[in-house]
Amino acid sequence: MTPPVLNLSMLELAGALARREISSVEATHACLGRIEAVDPRVKAFLRIDAEGALAAAEASDNRRQSGALSALDGVPVAVKDLFLTEGVETTAGSKILAGFIPPYDATAVKLLKGAGLPILGKLNQDEFAMGSSTESSAFFPTHNPWDLSRTPGGSSGGSSAAVAAREIFGALGTDTGGSIRQPAALTNTVGLKPTYGRLSRYGVIAFASSLDQVGPITRSVLDAAALLQILAVHDPKDSTSSTAPVPNYMAEIEGGVSGMRLGVPREYFVPGMDPEVEHAVRQAASDLERMGAKLVDVSLPHTRYALAAYYLIAPAEASANLARYDGVRYGLRAQVAGGLREMYCRTRAAGFGPEVKRRIMLGTYALSAGYYDAYYLKAQKVRTLIREDFLRAFQKVDAIVSATSPVTAFKLGEKVDDPLAMYLMDVLTLPCNLAGLPGLSVPCGFGTGDLPIGLQILGRPFDESRILRIGRAFEREADFAGRAPPL
Amino acid sequence: MKLTLQEVRHVAALARLSLSPEEEERYRHQLSAILEAMELLKALDTKDVPPTSHAIAEDSVLREDVVVPSIEPAKALANAPDKVGTSFAVPKIIE
Numbered sequence: 375m376t377p378p379v380l381n382l383s384m385l386e387l388a389g390a391l392a393r394r395e396i397s398s399v400e401a402t403h404a405c406l407g408r409i410e411a412v413d414p415r416v417k418a419f420l421r422i423d424a425e426g427a428l429a430a431a432e433a434s435d436n437r438r439q440s441g442a443l444s445a446l447d448g449v450p451v452a453v454k455d456l457f458l459t460e461g462v463e464t465t466a467g468s469k470i471l472a473g474f475i476p477p478y479d480a481t482a483v484k485l486l487k488g489a490g491l492p493i494l495g496k497l498n499q500d501e502f503a504m505g506s507s508t509e510s511s512a513f514f515p516t517h518n519p520w521d522l523s524r525t526p527g528g529s530s531g532g533s534s535a536a537v538a539a540r541e542i543f544g545a546l547g548t549d550t551g552g553s554i555r556q557p558a559a560l561t562n563t564v565g566l567k568p569t570y571g572r573l574s575r576y577g578v579i580a581f582a583s584s585l586d587q588v589g590p591i592t593r594s595v596l597d598a599a600a601l602l603q604i605l606a607v608h609d610p611k612d613s614t615s616s617t618a619p620v621p622n623y624m625a626e627i628e629g630g631v632s633g634m635r636l637g638v639p640r641e642y643f644v645p646g647m648d649p650e651v652e653h654a655v656r657q658a659a660s661d662l663e664r665m666g667a668k669l670v671d672v673s674l675p676h677t678r679y680a681l682a683a684y685y686l687i688a689p690a691e692a693s694a695n696l697a698r699y700d701g702v703r704y705g706l707r708a709q710v711a712g713g714l715r716e717m718y719c720r721t722r723a724a725g726f727g728p729e730v731k732r733r734i735m736l737g738t739y740a741l742s743a744g745y746y747d748a749y750y751l752k753a754q755k756v757r758t759l760i761r762e763d764f765l766r767a768f769q770k771v772d773a774i775v776s777a778t779s780p781v782t783a784f785k786l787g788e789k790v791d792d793p794l795a796m797y798l799m800d801v802l803t804l805p806c807n808l809a810g811l812p813g814l815s816v817p818c819g820f821g822t823g824d825l826p827i828g829l830q831i832l833g834r835p836f837d838e839s840r841i842l843r844i845g846r847a848f849e850r851e852a853d854f855a856g857r858a859p860p861l
Numbered sequence: 862m863k864l865t866l867q868e869v870r871h872v873a874a875l876a877r878l879s880l881s882p883e884e885e886e887r888y889r890h891q892l893s894a895i896l897e898a899m900e901l902l903k904a905l906d907t908k909d910v911p912p913t914s915h916a917i918a919e920d921s922v923l924r925e926d927v928v929v930p931s932i933e934p935a936k937a938l939a940n941a942p943d944k945v946g947t948s949f950a951v952p953k954i955i956e
Contacts, residue, residue, distance in 0.1 A: 473940075474940055475939065475940060569917060570916050584914060584915045610924055678901070679901060679905060682899045682902050683902065685895065685899070686902075693876060697877075700877070702949050703937075703941055704940035704942075705942075707942035707943065710952065713952050713954060714951050714953070716952075717951070717952050719878060720879055722878050722879075723878055723879040723880065726878070731878060731880075731884070731888070732888060732891060735872055735873065735876060735878070735888050735892060736892055736895060738872050738876040739872045748903075749899065752902050752903075753902065754913055754914060755911070755912050755913075756902055756910075757912070757913040758911055758913040759905070759907070759910060761913055793894075794898060808916065809916050810915070811916075835917055
């Protein structure tokens with residue numbers, strides 16, 4: 375039986391804390407108890423920092439009389455293992471970083487701590503965020519709380535599973551090609567990928583630097599907005615961190631969708647899409663229409679090229695970013711009889727898993743002499759066309775709605791031996807990253823076997839307020855996210 | 862697009878990855894299949910399209926040239942697999 379407090383949203387818990395109905399220490403203990411009860415089956419956590427979280431919770435309770443640090447002071451959260459956490463082991467789900475203790479906090483982690491949120495631990499993920507199922511984690515796969523034989527999505531699958539399973543009130547993930555939105559869709563949670571540059575990536579282990587973005591996974595759109603408000607701070611330590619003004623994301627979030635024009639891209643109803651997903655998403659779109667939005671048929675003609683462009687650009691950038699794991703400054707070092715070069719090659723062979731090696735190989739090939747123009751440069755040009763598709767559509771509409779994932783949660787093991795089938799899981803989410811847009815996934819129904827379905831809402835650059843407002847209007851009407859998995 | 866074993870070994874060497882013979886064969890097949898799927902892009906005329914490296918580009922970001930403390934050597938070396946004094950130690954480079 376889940377203690378009722380664990381079903382509260384982050385803002386509801388914050389209210390209960392403010393009214394002294396519960397303390398942050400009690401809420402943190404409730405999470406720890408829940409983790410102990412269900413995580414042996416869900417396996418969302420790689421590491422638990424009970425001591426650090428309880429100390430932060432106690433500090434939060436102590437200052438409650440003098441005034442809270444933020445709207446979410448005292449609300450326990452957890453972060454994907456890609457975020458550096460000072461003094462707490464950080465591995466990015468990889469053996470090559472086993473035992474690595476970061477000397478500093480990622481900016482996002484620092485902001486959470488500064489806002490008074492206890493951080494309960496590190497969440498499982500695909501190795502270096504490369505994957506769509508958490509099965510490429512070097513440690514173990516995470517299981518979907520809605521059906522333990524299935525994936526919670528990926529790469530932020532530990533984050534989505536922990537939030538869905540009521541082990542934690544909210545979590546941070548990262549999204550390079552859908553790694554926040556897809557796991558949110560597969561677990562009946564809310565996932566927000568902000569505009570490229572909106573949140574700092576300082577101290578977040580890099581995968582593909584022109585695509586990576588940090589964001590929240592929560593059980594309500596309001597919670598996602600509240601976390602975004604805490605994290606949207608210009609950071610001089612990240613040269614891509616935007617100086618665009620940060621609005622008050624709560625100000626108009628209850629404003630509804632009346633009069634908004636929502637684009638429904640015909641290319642996003644792809645062959646091979648689960649008919650239940652299509653039905654739920656079309657139903658959600660007509661619900662939004664009933665609430666006062668106007669649905670507009672739009673075309674994003676280069677959509678079919680996005681997957682190929684992405685799977686050249688992301689591995690190319692990854693192959694450069696992952697060059698730093700060479701056994702010299704941190705992490706694993708293979709013991710070899712030979713010289714430096716042999717040490718590099720053996721360390722990387724022993725430390726990286728099959729998916730990471732595959733992407734390093736693919737990216738290195740795409741960047742290598744003789745192939746650069748045909749692959750990498752070509753992909754960057756296609757990226758321009760994809761971005762222009764969106765900008766053209768946004769002249770006609772205020773936001774775009776589609777499915778987040780073409781299918782519901784698939785079985786663990788089903789796609790691990792077929793990389794291309796796995797890559798197809800990102801087909802509806804990755805164009806947003808190529809274009810740098812903000813994207814939100816909100817629960818919009820259930821398919822066969824009570825498997826969750828997500829609605830994706832894409833917005834103009836830096837227009838997070840609007841997609842949150844649309845998501846909130848839908849959530850208020852439907853409230854699928856209120857449903858808990860049978861654990 | 863079929864990669865040769867020689868190409869696979871060349872790319873692995875560039876990437877500083879030692880691969881087993883089984884891995885070489887597996888990646889030869891998998892990368893060939895992936896690159897074949899990428900051939901789709903060739904159909905698209907992009908002659909006059911400029912490349913996009915970052916979707917939301919900030920201009921060159923500069924900061925004031927002021928000295929700020931960085932991580933102390935002991936902390937920076939704490940995760941090193943091998944060290945000598947305040948340096949990272951590596952296997953011999955020059956025989």
